[in-house]
Amino acid sequence: MSAENSVAPAESISRERSASSSGNDARLGQRTTPLGLGVIQGMLITLRQFTGTYPVGRWLLRLLRLDKGDGLVTISYPEVKQQHDERFRYFPFLVYDGTKDNLRCVACRICEQECPPQCIHIVMQKDEKGSPVKAHGRTLPKTFDIDVSICMSCRICVDVCPFDAIEMDNTYEHANYARGREMVMDKDRLLKSNEYFQKIKPSESAVVDARMGAKKAKEDAAAAAAAAPKPAAPGAPEAKV
Amino acid sequence: MATRQAPLMPESVLQSDVLEVNLGPQHPSTHGVFRMIASLDGETIVKLKPCFGYMHRNHEQIAEGITYIASFPYTDRLDYLCSMTNNFGLAVAIEKLGGIPISERGEYIRVIMAELTRLVNHTAVTGFLLNDMGAFGTPLLYAFREREKILDLFESASGSRMMCNYIRPGGVREDVTDAWLDRARGIVREYPRFLDEFEKLLRDNEIVRQRTQNVGVLPKDLAVSASITGPMLRATGVNYDIRKVDGYSIYPRFNFKVPLGSIGDVFDRYYVRVLEMRESLKILEQALKDIPKTSPHLSPKGQAMGKAPRTFKPAKGEAYGRIESPKGELGFFLVSDGTPRPYRYHVRAPSFINLTILEDMCLGHKVADAIVILGSVDIVLGEVDR
Amino acid sequence: MLLPVEELKTTLEQLLPGLTLTVENSVLVVPPAQLTGVARCLKDTERFRLDYLSNLAAIDYPPERIEVIYHLYSMAHKHGPVILKVKLPRENPTVESMVPVWRGAEFQEREAYDLYGVKFDGHPDLRRILMWDEFEGYPMRKDYKHEDQDALDGNPSGSAHA
Numbered sequence: 001m002s003a004e005n006s007v008a009p010a011e012s013i014s015r016e017r018s019a020s021s022s023g024n025d026a027r028l029g030q031r032t033t034p035l036g037l038g039v040i041q042g043m044l045i046t047l048r049q050f051t052g053t054y055p056v057g058r059w060l061l062r063l064l065r066l067d068k069g070d071g072l073v074t075i076s077y078p079e080v081k082q083q084h085d086e087r088f089r090y091f092p093f094l095v096y097d098g099t100k101d102n103l104r105c106v107a108c109r110i111c112e113q114e115c116p117p118q119c120i121h122i123v124m125q126k127d128e129k130g131s132p133v134k135a136h137g138r139t140l141p142k143t144f145d146i147d148v149s150i151c152m153s154c155r156i157c158v159d160v161c162p163f164d165a166i167e168m169d170n171t172y173e174h175a176n177y178a179r180g181r182e183m184v185m186d187k188d189r190l191l192k193s194n195e196y197f198q199k200i201k202p203s204e205s206a207v208v209d210a211r212m213g214a215k216k217a218k219e220d221a222a223a224a225a226a227a228a229p230k231p232a233a234p235g236a237p238e239a240k241v
Numbered sequence: 242m243a244t245r246q247a248p249l250m251p252e253s254v255l256q257s258d259v260l261e262v263n264l265g266p267q268h269p270s271t272h273g274v275f276r277m278i279a280s281l282d283g284e285t286i287v288k289l290k291p292c293f294g295y296m297h298r299n300h301e302q303i304a305e306g307i308t309y310i311a312s313f314p315y316t317d318r319l320d321y322l323c324s325m326t327n328n329f330g331l332a333v334a335i336e337k338l339g340g341i342p343i344s345e346r347g348e349y350i351r352v353i354m355a356e357l358t359r360l361v362n363h364t365a366v367t368g369f370l371l372n373d374m375g376a377f378g379t380p381l382l383y384a385f386r387e388r389e390k391i392l393d394l395f396e397s398a399s400g401s402r403m404m405c406n407y408i409r410p411g412g413v414r415e416d417v418t419d420a421w422l423d424r425a426r427g428i429v430r431e432y433p434r435f436l437d438e439f440e441k442l443l444r445d446n447e448i449v450r451q452r453t454q455n456v457g458v459l460p461k462d463l464a465v466s467a468s469i470t471g472p473m474l475r476a477t478g479v480n481y482d483i484r485k486v487d488g489y490s491i492y493p494r495f496n497f498k499v500p501l502g503s504i505g506d507v508f509d510r511y512y513v514r515v516l517e518m519r520e521s522l523k524i525l526e527q528a529l530k531d532i533p534k535t536s537p538h539l540s541p542k543g544q545a546m547g548k549a550p551r552t553f554k555p556a557k558g559e560a561y562g563r564i565e566s567p568k569g570e571l572g573f574f575l576v577s578d579g580t581p582r583p584y585r586y587h588v589r590a591p592s593f594i595n596l597t598i599l600e601d602m603c604l605g606h607k608v609a610d611a612i613v614i615l616g617s618v619d620i621v622l623g624e625v626d627r
Numbered sequence: 628m629l630l631p632v633e634e635l636k637t638t639l640e641q642l643l644p645g646l647t648l649t650v651e652n653s654v655l656v657v658p659p660a661q662l663t664g665v666a667r668c669l670k671d672t673e674r675f676r677l678d679y680l681s682n683l684a685a686i687d688y689p690p691e692r693i694e695v696i697y698h699l700y701s702m703a704h705k706h707g708p709v710i711l712k713v714k715l716p717r718e719n720p721t722v723e724s725m726v727p728v729w730r731g732a733e734f735q736e737r738e739a740y741d742l743y744g745v746k747f748d749g750h751p752d753l754r755r756i757l758m759w760d761e762f763e764g765y766p767m768r769k770d771y772k773h774e775d776q777d778a779l780d781g782n783p784s785g786s787a788h789a
Contacts, residue, residue, distance in 0.1 A: 030444075038445035045438060046379055073386055085393075087415070089400035114550060116303075116311040154314035154406050159414075159547050168400065294757040302767055465678050465702050468731025481679075481702045558652065561682060561698050561708065574684050574696070587684040597733050626757060 086201050089155050089168035092146060094190045095197055103191060104165035107132075107141035111157035111166055119150035120157065144187040148174045164208045167197055259287060262608075266295050270373045270612045273622030277599075277611065284607045289600045296626040304586040308550040309335050310409070312586065317404040319588060320624040323362045325354040325395070326566040328408035333489060334562030334573035335410040339555035341543055346536035347412025348491045353425065353528050354398075354408065355564075356521040360432065361391050362567035363472075363514040363521075366619050367439065370511055373616040374452055380442060387435045390428055397421055411543020422529060429525045436522075440515050453507040457602040457614035460505065467597045471569025473618060476513045477505035483565035490564075494531075495524045507617040551581045561589075568592055568619050588627055592620040635709065642668055654696070654710045659722045662713055666728045669699060669709065676703040680725065683735035685743040689769050693720045693743055715745065724750040742767040 033041060051057035053072040061067040075082055096103040107124035125133045125142040132139045157166050169192070176182040198205040265276035274295035280288035300319065304312045316331045317324035329351055336343060368384025392402040398417050399407035407414050443449055459469070461477045474481060482499045484492040500516035502509030539547070546553045555577040563572035569591025576585035595618050603611045632653045639655075640646050643664050649656045657665050669677040682698040692714045700707030713722050724747035725732040736747045737756040744765040747753055755762060764771060 033445045035447065038447050038450075042442050042446050045442065049379075049383065073389070085397040087398070087400040088396055114308070114311060116307055116314055152314055153401060153404065155400065156311060156314065156406075159310075160550065162548075294755075294759065297757045299766070463730070466730040467733075468680050468729065479702055481705070486705050559654070559696075561710075563681065570681060572682050572698075574682055574698075576686055585684070585686045587682070589682040589684075593734060593738075594731055597731055 084170055086203060088170045090153055090172045091148065091151060091169050091174065091185070092155075092157055092166050092190070093169040093192045094144060094187065095165055095167055095194055096191050097194050100191050101140075102136055103140060104163050105141055105144065106138045106163055106165070107144075108162070110160050110162065114156055114160045116154060116156060117150050117152055119147040121145045141187060144190060145184050146190065147184050148176075149179065149183045164212060167201070167204075167208070170200055257282065264608070264611065271615060272369070272620055273625075275615075275620065275622055275625070277615070279603075279608065279611065281608065286603050286606055286608065286611060289603045289611065291596050291599050293596075293622065293625050296622045298627065300627040301586050301588065305583055308581045309553060309583065310547060310550040312583075313409070314404065314406045316588075317406055318623055319590065319627060320566065320568060320571070320592070320621045321403060322365055322621055323358045323567050324403055324405045325358040325408060326564060326571065328405065329355055330562060330564045330566065330571040331573050332408050332410045333564055334560055334575050335555075337562045338558065338560035338575050338577055339410070339553065341410045341546070342540045343410075343490075344412040344537050344540045344543075345533050346416070347538050347540070347543075349528055349532040350413045350417055350538060351408055352490060352492065352495075353525060353532070354395075354405075354413075356524045356528070357391050357394065357425070359521045359567045360518055361388050362619075363518045364388050364439075366616070367443065367511055367514060370453075370507075370613070370616050371442065371449070373612050374449065380439075383435075384439065387432070394421070394425055394428065397424070409539060409543050409547055411541075411546065412537070412539035414539070414547065416538040422532065425525070426529050429522055429529065432522055433519070436515065436518055443511060443515065450508065452610075452613060453511065453617075455504070456507050456606060456610050457617060458504060458506045459598065459602055463598060463601065464505065468594050469569070469598065471565070471567070471591055471595070471619075472513045472517060473510055473569065473595055475500065476502035476509035478503055483563060483570055487563070492524075495527050497521075497524050507613055510617045510619075554579055554581055563589070566591060568621070568624070569595060588624075590624040590627060592618070592622075592624040593627075596620060596625065632709075638674075639665060639668060642672065651712075654712050656712045656714065659713045659715060662711070662725075663723045663728065665711065666697075666725055670728055675709070676701045677707065677709055678702055678729075679707075680729035680731050681708065683725070683732055683739065685739040685745050687717075687743060687768050689717065691717060693717055693745060695720075695722060695739060695745060697725070720745040721748060722746075723748050724753075726750055741765075744768070 048061065048066055052061055052067065058067065094103055094105055107122050109122050109124075112118075112120040112122050121143070122141050122145075123143045125140050127133050134140075153168075155168050158168055174183075174185075194205070194209075198209075260281045262279050262281055263276060264279055265271045266274040268275075271277070274293075276292040276295070278290045278292055279286050298318075300315055303315060313328055313331060316327040319327050332351075335341065364384045364387055368381040371380040372378055395405055395407075396402045398421060399405040399415070459473070459477050461479055464474050464477045465479060469477075470481070470483075478501050480499055480501055483489070485499060497520045500513045500520065502513050557577055557579050559574070559576045561572055561574045563570050565571075570589065571591055572589030574585070574587040574589065575583050578584040599615065599618060602614050606614070632650050632655060636648045636650055636655060639648060643661070646661055646665065647658065648665075655665075669675050677699040679700045679702045680697060681700050682696075684696050686694045686696065688694065693716075695713050695715065697711040698707075699709045699711065715722055720743070722745065724736055726736065726747075727749060733751070734756060736745075736750055737753060739745045740747060740750075740753055741755040741757055742765060754760065758766065
């Protein structure tokens, strides 16, 4: 065993020396079977895997106690689709609470700026004079386009959104026959309800809902404090010491 | 009259010439769009020049125009088989540049992900070797079937099988659940059984031994001088593993060995990778046992950086952060000028530099050996060309 | 244990008379003409044995200079890094090639030549590596003009897509 002295805890596994007769031994990976049997063993592995792909074969392997639990793992898509985990992400979508015009997005354009491949394009809704239009007390986007062919599913738009307005969806069947307009998802196709979000991602939506609930509670408390009648002001002004 | 023997075939008529042949860029066994211009004398290689750049996507210049966090999805696509370790390398470099502390649980999760990635990569490469030698995909798919189990783990943690974009400066982007940790422990328990079978395929198979032993021998001093790192270097016998030398992250807490080869041929490189997989399993067992339960997965500075990337303006300076990726030393060289975007961003890609001595290893061998030797260098074109 | 940078500087100046080095933030700035001498000294002296060139990168600082930075480690003694830097004029950046000292510089110097235009004297095969051979210009310099990519520019809901 050779070990380097300069790096104290470094242990190394070197080749094992063996008192074998053939020439190029004294190296890693000593053969454990007699010459000629290695190829046969490899073929036996293949035979076992092949037998295991059929139900009869699996029964046979179990009988011979050779079944190792691996076998046919192929799923015949599209009849059977793989169930993905909750966190699986593919393409973003915009969240609305209740009705489609109550979307959380305020067209702040932070996601557009932070998106690495620049696949998001947002135009804020403005009236004829050029000032922003408000709905439910917030500004909103007029157009919100995301290009499917450019988006790389990195989820940075979700990370940076201050309003939890954009989340990752897990549908991946966006294939289309033409490039161009069909590969761009506009605001209508992107808007999905909060109930949908809760259905596909229960634990993540629970965190988001809790956060939004806390924010709303704080806003309500601040509004209530501002609207509460002021306490009766004393006649004498406060003297600053 | 003396009979003069006329020469049957004069020298000038049957002159053998050197044939220049393109191996690639479209070739099923060159691991990507990689081209080798080989000069052949018969079937023997007398000169071999690698020629690449077909996958050059100008990653370094893109990174100069976007924030540090926005580079993470692009690093996934560098060495696309090992996206977690690419993220890890950039995170280490950014932490060095900006002085970002790392949370304890984040460190453990990162090490778990890095070692799982090492398993994923070495399994794939060993499967590809058997494919390159003509086994037409069957052992490759056995390897990929095992790999899929780990990729499913990555999907549960990060949301994506291969382009994970998961590790962030300061920790990891999202925490893993206890159920995930149990699944990981299950996989770590089951993996050695697959490894035993696979190792048998490699070690005892006479065809594999005939085709890989004493093929593509790399001497020790040439390897060090040519800046070779990773399993290719350790197969020649040089004990240099950045996890041990630099001791970055929390690797010094784990007990693992560094497998070394002796001759530095193709067989040694593959066997070193199989032994490294076993060492990775040891690290995984220890990490999965010791992972702390109460620490957050991302330090506060990292969280702030993830939420508002433009507020991260590191001080002016340079930093070079390097990690031991499954292919070798992956380094990120960052120069900051005080703005949210890097001034200079350079990737020291192991596959790129390991190709330096491809010619030296292939000279004198046959064309089929060149494919096997290229497979043992373990390149991924995303990293070579960036 | 590797010497800290100031000691490294004084030791090198003792070993190679006529050498003047400067230290900036733990980086040794070497005059381009003396780079080979310093490199050989760092590689061959038993105390340092910096036999592993880990990284070679070029950095563009318009309009004055282009810098080339070298990160050196030692595989024999497992210490490092020692960082060397050379500052070259931007009009005709030329420096001696490190390939005779460390073979690993071969591809990295070709990349610096391809993307920044730095010429390395003594390189066995200095030609473009990532861009195609007939390409003109040095793409990663800060003043390189990009060609107009109208397919990916602008608003896709407007006119740009086919």
